[in-house]
Amino acid sequence: MIEILKAFLLGGCICIIGQILIDFTKITPARIMVIFVVSGVVLGMFGLYQPLIDWGGAGATVPLVGFGNVLAKGVMKEINEVGFLGIFTGGVKAAAAGITAAITFGYIMAIISKPKIKS
Amino acid sequence: MAKRLGSQTIILDKQPVILSGAGIVGKKEGDGPLSRYFDDVVDDEYAGEKTFEAAESRILRDTFIKALEKSGKSSTDINIILSGDLLNQCTAASYAFRDVDTPYLGLFGACSTMSESLAIASMLIDGGSVDYAVCAASSHFCSAERQFRYPLEFGSQRTPTSQWTVTGAGAVILGKEGQGPKITCITPGKIIDEGIKDSNNMGAAMSPAAYDTIRSHLIDTGRSVDDFDMILTGDLGSFGSTMLRDLLNRSNIDLKNKHKDCGMIIFDLEKQGVGCGGSGCGCSAVVLSTYILNLFMQGAIKRLLFIATGALLSPTRIQQGETIPGIAHAVLIEA
Amino acid sequence: MKKQISKHEYQRLVDEKAPGSHYVKNLFAAFITGGAICSVGQIVMLVFKNFGADKETTASATSIIMIFIGAFLTGINIYDEIGKFGGAGASVPITGFSNSIVSPAMEFKKEGHVMGVGAKMFLIAGPVLVYGIFASVVAGLVYFIWKQVM
Structure with a gap:
């Protein structure tokens, strides 16, 4: 139970940072997503994101920063294992599940449903 | 003949008459304060068509037909249609009037299109080259969103100064003579x-x-x-x-x-x-x-x-x- | 325009008079929404852990399931409502990434499977992948060089 509460708190706080960027700087949501992923890569590269994952679990991995962290971790792990080539294979390899899932479900949903107006 | 007044104003001599007008809107507009004035409210954002662009054209065309009906004129009496919308290439208007057997001038003035069409039609009638004209304009929330903003299902907040694109079309029949303003x-x-x-x-x-x-x-x-x-x-x-x-x-x-x-x-x-x-x-x-x-x-x-x-x-x-x-x-x- | 006011002054006036966001409400909504989505993620993770999945399987499976949830809620026309309420709380989690892929795919289906769904699917998420992957390459390069030197 405590793990879920921690995930809630950490995830909520990371989203608050995003909301502050939206409301106070007029940065569009698309740009925020880019900023978060790249920050994740930078934090992950210096090993600064792992402590947050250790504390908040999904509260750290579910936000896009976690996706960036996965990319960075993946590239470093691959370099350790295969050397130079890992620079090119590590990131996407680690993120493969997410990317493939997004494309697959995206395509299926596009086939079976259509956009609607809300009033 | 019309004459110019000051730097940019034109006084019309023949004073074209607005014979009739019609307006058809979407559901949200139909739920609004002016609901009882509209000729029709289309509940389905697709208006029975397959795409939002087609829906907008459909609404515009139906509005045109309604305005014509109310004026007691037939489409052969109309010398020219002046219409436009927000979409690239004035898509909604071009496709709305492609099956109408009347000369058509497409206008782009963004949301100023209605007064632009009224202004041009008035000068044409005043100059004697046109007896009856249709002035119309349309927009559709969904077709505008996909062209100017995000996909409909994208989850984002609107900023406080943003506005809501009206789904609907308005058309008036302008004539050289008749009853009306x-x-x-x-x-x-x-x-x-x-x-x-x-x-x-x-x-x-x-x-x-x-x-x-x-x-x-x-x-x-x-x-x-x-x-x-x-x-x-x-x-x-x-x-x-x-x-x-x-x-x-x-x-x-x-x-x-x-x-x-x-x-x-x-x-x-x-x-x-x-x-x-x-x-x-x-x-x-x-x-x-x-x-x-x-x-x-x-x-x-x-x-x-x-x-x-x-x-x-x-x-x-x-x-x-x-x-x-x-x-x-x-x-x-x-x- | 006959200048009663300069361009610069007009923009300043607009900024000053423009209605502001409901900051407190928005931050609160983002916190609740983002927190709730992450809690769901945590529950999914705990379930996998209970079944004895290892760390990596759990992580991958969780992101696949979260992406599915985002895609599904988008497909049944609900995720945009969550986004309208939660703002960044809905777009920052990976479900929002999923929403940003599914929503243009649905929207542009009418333009065909190749140039519509296929090409427009990454309209919003494309930059995330471009900069995310590019950043990972840069990070990898730095790490590689650092490893050689040390």
Whole structure:
């Protein structure tokens, strides 16, 4: 139970940072997503994101920063294992599940449903 | 013949008559305060078509047919159709009128299209080259969103200054003679760009243009705000209207209680969650063609200055870091 | 325009008079929404852990399931409502990434499977992948050089 509460708190706080960027700087949501992923890569590269994952679990991995962290971790792990080539294979390899899932479900949903107006 | 007055105003000699008007809207507009004035409310955002673009064309065409019916004219009496919309290549209008056997001039004036079409049609009729003309404009929330903003299902918040594109079309039949309010005077506006970059703040981008046109009209004709029963802007919304009043106050022009904005009266701003109000070509077109013509018929207003306002926004140029040019054309309508 | 006011002054006036966001409400909504989505993620993770999945399987499976949830809620026309309420709380989690892929795919289906769904699917998420992957390459390069030197 405590793990879920921690995930809630950490995830909520990371989203608050995003909301502050939206409301106070007029940065569009698309740009925020880019900023978060790249920050994740930078934090992950210096090993600064792992402590947050250790504390908040999904509260750290579910936000896009976690996706960036996965990319960075993946590239470093691959370099350790295969050397130079890992620079090119590590990131996407680690993120493969997410990317493939997004494309697959995206395509299926596009086939079976259509956009609607809300009033 | 018409004659020019001052720097940009044109006084019409033959004074074309608005024979009839019609307006068809979407569900949200139909739930709004003007619901009883509309000719039809289309509940389905696809209007029975497969795409939003087709739906918009359908609504525009149906509005045209309705206006024609009400005027007692047939499509062969009409010499020309002047219409436009927000979409690239004036898609909605081109496809709405492709099966109509009448000459067509496509117009782009963004949300100012309705007063642009009225202005041009009036001059054509005044010049004697046209007897009967149709002036129409349309917009559709969904087709505008996908062209200018995000996909419908994308989860994002609207900023407080944003406006809601009206789903709907308005059309009026303009004739050289007949019963109805007359167009007596027009003031085509200049393109005014005061450096607004935020495409979610169209009201602020358009209000300097509205200010300029209103001011020019008053100077050219020597009239004052008191001479009108109503000064009706297109879709400045609540924030754009605030800015307009502010700008006019600086020139010692007080709109008093004469000012109304189509974008603010078509929706209930408190309850309908539309930000600063309605927008889109269809907004001013449908309000003018239904509610306002009704006021004229009841004799509630006798002299109206109609200023549809447009943000000549190009998503490409905005991405390139450019600002949003605004435009506003004034048309004087008298009973 | 006859200058009653300069361009610069007009923009300043607009900024000053423009209605502001409901900051407190928005931050609160983002916190609740983002927190709730992450809690769901945590529950999914705990379930996998209980079944004895290892760390990596759990992580991958969780992101696949979260992406499915985002895609599904988008497909049944609900995720945009969550986004309208939660703002960044809905767009920052990976479900929002999923929404940003599914929503244009649905929207542009009418333009065909190749140039519509296929090409427009990454309209919003494309930049995330471009900069995310590019950043990972840069990070990898730095790490590689650092490893050689140390």
